[in-house]
Amino acid sequence: MALQASSLPTTTLSLHKEGKLSARAKDSAFWGVSIPDQNKSPFYFAKAKKLSTAFAVKSQTAATTTTTTTGAAPGESKSAAEGKKVLRKGVVIVTGASSGLGLATAKALAETGRWHVVMACRDFLKAETAARAAGMARGSYTVVHLDLASLDSIRQFVDSFRRMGMPLDVLVCNAAIYRPTARQPTFTADGYEMSVGVNHLGHFLLARLLLEDLNKSDYPSRRLIILGSITGNTNTLAGNVPPKAGLGDLRGLAAGLSGQGASVGSAMIDGGQFDGAKAYKDSKVCNMLTMQEFHRRYHEETGITFASLYPGCIATTGLFREHIPLFRLLFPPFQKFVTKGFVSEEESGKRLAQVVSDPSLTKSGVYWSWNKDSASFENQLSKEASDPEKARKVWELSEKLVGLA
Numbered sequence: 035m036a037l038q039a040s041s042l043p044t045t046t047l048s049l050h051k052e053g054k055l056s057a058r059a060k061d062s063a064f065w066g067v068s069i070p071d072q073n074k075s076p077f078y079f080a081k082a083k084k085l086s087t088a089f090a091v092k093s094q095t096a097a098t099t100t101t102t103t104t105g106a107a108p109g110e111s112k113s114a115a116e117g118k119k120v121l122r123k124g125v126v127i128v129t130g131a132s133s134g135l136g137l138a139t140a141k142a143l144a145e146t147g148r149w150h151v152v153m154a155c156r157d158f159l160k161a162e163t164a165a166r167a168a169g170m171a172r173g174s175y176t177v178v179h180l181d182l183a184s185l186d187s188i189r190q191f192v193d194s195f196r197r198m199g200m201p202l203d204v205l206v207c208n209a210a211i212y213r214p215t216a217r218q219p220t221f222t223a224d225g226y227e228m229s230v231g232v233n234h235l236g237h238f239l240l241a242r243l244l245l246e247d248l249n250k251s252d253y254p255s256r257r258l259i260i261l262g263s264i265t266g267n268t269n270t271l272a273g274n275v276p277p278k279a280g281l282g283d284l285r286g287l288a289a290g291l292s293g294q295g296a297s298v299g300s301a302m303i304d305g306g307q308f309d310g311a312k313a314y315k316d317s318k319v320c321n322m323l324t325m326q327e328f329h330r331r332y333h334e335e336t337g338i339t340f341a342s343l344y345p346g347c348i349a350t351t352g353l354f355r356e357h358i359p360l361f362r363l364l365f366p367p368f369q370k371f372v373t374k375g376f377v378s379e380e381e382s383g384k385r386l387a388q389v390v391s392d393p394s395l396t397k398s399g400v401y402w403s404w405n406k407d408s409a410s411f412e413n414q415l416s417k418e419a420s421d422p423e424k425a426r427k428v429w430e431l432s433e434k435l436v437g438l439a
């Protein structure tokens with residue numbers, strides 16, 4: 035692709051070449067980009083006059099009119115010189131695409147042949163292995179390192195992505211961690227409580243930086259999607275399972291989520307005692323508030339669609355990896371046979387892929403959910419998760435914490 039091999043760290047290249055994909059590398063300084071064989075790649079960087087940011091697909095002229103659940107009509111531009119249609123794949127960044135929902139979504143989109151998926155992951159080798167194991171075709175994806183627990187890594191990712199020369203049509207903020215059994219907070223590289231730091235603050239910075247790129251795209255429908263959750267919505271049964279989400283007066287966020295005690299602030303957004311499960315739920319409230327604040331600030335001006343969603347209870351994913359073994363054993367059958375809220379990873383991937391690409395899901399400011407027949411509908415957020423004043427305050431405080439204000 036556009037990134038030259040010479041600009042990659044030697045370690046990345048040699049590991050990749052040797053195909054030692056079972057190794058795990060979690061060093062945040064370790065980043066990489068998979069480099070598909072140029073000759074086999076379906077892409078070319080068009081120098082056509084009309085396609086300033088072109089990322090065109092030569093072989094897809096026949097696919098213009100077909101749409102599927104997961105694959106919408108691709109971007110389409112006209113070359114003035116030749117007067118014929120030049121089509122290109124949509125380019126979507128999916129954070130946390132190395133497992134669970136992110137991987138299933140990446141696969142669903144790549145399989146349509148109409149999307150190139152940039153898998154933004156903290157563990158390059160895990161992501162590459164997962165993509166291959168899922169059967170994703172070489173050239174349908176690019177793995178780029180992103181550690182959302184480091185503001186430097188996020189800025190580096192944006193830099194790397196821009197140097198690749200691809201347009202950006204859709205950004206999916208999907209990655210998350212959930213630490214329900216943690217007794218003590220852990221912290222990001224910048225000193226913020228980990229769940230809110232990764233799930234909210236990291237994505238907040240990423241989305242703010244990449245808004246410019248989305249705005250430049252010539253794709254017909256540009257979207258910014260931030261994963262929400264039923265657990266952050268106290269207007270639901272699941273959202274009422276203790277500990278409930280609650281941002282309070284945001285005093286902990288204002289003090290920097292440092293967890294250094296009363297004088298310098300708590301690790302929790304509301305300033306309360308650390309609770310790992312609540313920290314996750316609070317981060318999801320921030321995700322849903324952020325999506326709406328993006329909508330209020332930028333939808334009219336840019337035409338970008340901002341959306342959030344609850345994909346269903348995907349009880350088998352790595353999200354529950356830190357839960358006690360008995361919970362991990364019983365949770366999937368409980369969801370399947372008791373609540374009947376269970377959704378497979380494959381089905382959830384199709385749902386998120388719909389929000390990425392379905393021509394009927396272009397409404398902005400919406401929190402999507404699916405009924406038992408897997409039909410999408412606009413869901414209601416809780417009072418707190420739809421409070422515009424709180425959204426504005428979370429936005430402004432977050433700007434300070436990520437160095438944008």
Ligand SMILES: NC(=O)c1ccc[n+]([C@@H]2O[C@H](COP(=O)([O-])OP(=O)(O)OC[C@H]3O[C@@H](n4cnc5c(N)ncnc54)[C@H](OP(=O)(O)O)[C@@H]3O)[C@@H](O)[C@H]2O)c1
Nearest residue numbers: 130132134135181182183208209210261347348351352353
């Ligand atoms: N599972 C559910 O029932 C459910 C329900 C509602 C909403 N959701 C939402 O769906 C999304 C995906 O969750 P999932 O269930 O698919 O969980 P998952 O399988 O654990 O996937 C989470 C992804 O986030 C990545 N990640 C974690 N920390 C990161 C960091 N610091 N930097 C970059 N990436 C990081 C993980 O990377 P590694 O592979 O390296 O660990 C993984 O790829 C989350 O936003 C979650 O809140 C899930």
